[in-house]
Each structure stands twice: as C-alpha cells, then as structure tokens.
Amino acid sequence: DAMVIQNPRYQVTQFGKPVTLSCSQTLNHNVMYWYQQKSSQAPKLLFHYYDKDFNNEADTPDNFQSRRPNTSFCFLDIRSPGLGDAAMYLCATSSRAGFYNEQFFGPGTRLTVL
Amino acid sequence: AQSVTQPDIHITVSEGASLELRCNYSYGATPYLFWYVQSPGQGLQLLLKYFSGDTLVQGIKGFEAEFKRSQSSFNLRKPSVHWSDAAEYFCAVGIGNEKLTFGTGTRLTIIP
Numbered sequence: 001d002a003m004v005i006q007n008p009r010y011q012v013t014q015f016g017k018p019v020t021l022s023c024s025q026t027l028n029h030n031v032m033y034w035y036q037q038k039s040s041q042a043p044k045l046l047f048h049y050y051d052k053d054f055n056n057e058a059d060t061p062d063n064f065q066s067r068r069p070n071t072s073f074c075f076l077d078i079r080s081p082g083l084g085d086a087a088m089y090l091c092a093t094s095s096r097a098g099f100y101n102e103q104f105f106g107p108g109t110r111l112t113v114l
Numbered sequence: 115a116q117s118v119t120q121p122d123i124h125i126t127v128s129e130g131a132s133l134e135l136r137c138n139y140s141y142g143a144t145p146y147l148f149w150y151v152q153s154p155g156q157g158l159q160l161l162l163k164y165f166s167g168d169t170l171v172q173g174i175k176g177f178e179a180e181f182k183r184s185q186s187s188f189n190l191r192k193p194s195v196h197w198s199d200a201a202e203y204f205c206a207v208g209i210g211n212e213k214l215t216f217g218t219g220t221r222l223t224i225i226p
C-alpha cells in the first residue's frame with residue numbers, strides 16, 4: 001500500500017542535543033509538510049516543500065530546519081532541542097500544492113526532550 | 115485572523131447512538147472546511163471537505179457535515195457510531211492557497 005512512513009515513532013533526546021526525524025513516502029507526491037502537534041493543541045504547520053522549493057512558516061523557530069534530498073524523503077532537524085520542543089511531529093504529503101488537495105499523514109514521531 | 119474552534123474537548127457516546135461534533139470558524143472570506151480523524155497510533159485521515167455548493171457534505175465511514183454560514187459552523191454528524199469511531203477529530207479551515215489551520219480537536223470515546 002502507498003503510504004507515509006515516519007521513523008522513529010518515538011524519539012528521546014537530551015536538552016540541546018541535535019535530533020533528526022525522518023519521513024518517507026511511496027505516493028510520489030510533490031508536496032511534503034511538517035507539522036508540530038503539542039499535547040491538546042492543534043497541529044501547527046512548520047514548513048513545506050513543493051518539489052525542492054522550501055517554504056518556511058514565519059513563526060517557525062530557526063532551531064528547526066528541513067532537508068528534502070529527493071521526492072521520497074524529507075527530514076526534520078532540530079538543532080538544539082529545548083523542553084518546549086517536546087511534541088508529536090507529523091509529516092504529510094499531497095499530490096499538488098494547495099489545501100484543497102487532500103493531505104496524507106504519517107503516524108507521527110513523538111519527541112521527548114530530557 | 116482566521117481561526118477554528120472546537121468547543122468540546124472530549125465527548126463520550128454510547129455505541130449505536132448518534133453523534134454531533136461541533137466546529138466554528140472565524141474567517142473573513144468564503145471558508146474551505148475540512149474534517150480529519152486521527153485514530154490511536156495513526157496519522158490524520160481526511161473524512162470530508164466543503165468548498166462550495168450543497169451545504170450538506172457526505173464523507174467516508176458514514177460521516178456527514180453541514181455548513182451553516184449564518185452560524186459560522188461546520189458540525190460533523192453520524193447517525194449511529196461504532197466502537198471503531200473512537201478517535202480524535204479535527205476540524206480545519208483552508209486559508210490563502212496553501213495552509214490548513216486546525217482546531218484543537220475533540221476526543222471521542224465510545225462506551226458499549
């Protein structure tokens with residue numbers, strides 16, 4: 001089945017220690033999104049790629065970076081995680097840009113910062 | 115600024131009973147509205163969406179939603195819930211041409 005895969009499902013890191021979260025997709029979609037979802041809060045868009053074009057949300061902290069080496073993979077790098085970065089990180093894809101195109105979500109990676 | 119409000123954090127419903135989850139939006143222009151469901155351990159899945167036309171929208175898994183402009187609402191309904199419907203439900207509004215703004219979600223518990 002075509003799908004969006006996120007690894008690892010659970011990630012524990014230490015305060016200030018860089019961490020990378022991974023997302024891969026077999027849907028061959030052009031657009032990939034990263035969302036942050038804190039407990040009892042709405043998913044919040046961090047950034048998205050349309051092909052190789054990177055689009056950062058204005059309020060995404062500089063601590064968060066992303067890489068998309070090819071169509072299938074996208075990475076979220078947190079350079080110096082703080083306690084406030086503990087959250088579920090959701091990756092999503094869509095065939096074309098624009099919210100009217102259905103977004104397909106992975107199961108998420110839950111990040112714990114000690 | 116545009117926003118989405120889901121007034122109910124947690125709802126408990128008996129299996130077989132009807133369900134209505136509330137969603138209110140604040141947006142200056144014609145809204146594009148969505149409902150997503152997040153089952154335990156799963157990603158979000160699109161249930162239905164409204165862009166224009168008929169204000170009663172049918173979705174997957176037997177869900178429907180009704181857009182009411184006068185009430186700024188887009189409530190999700192199901193006539194008879196099943197235990198497998200236990201999940202978190204998110205209402206969202208599309209803004210600009212790229213971005214979805216989600217509500218904080220309603221957690222649905224089903225009791226036998």
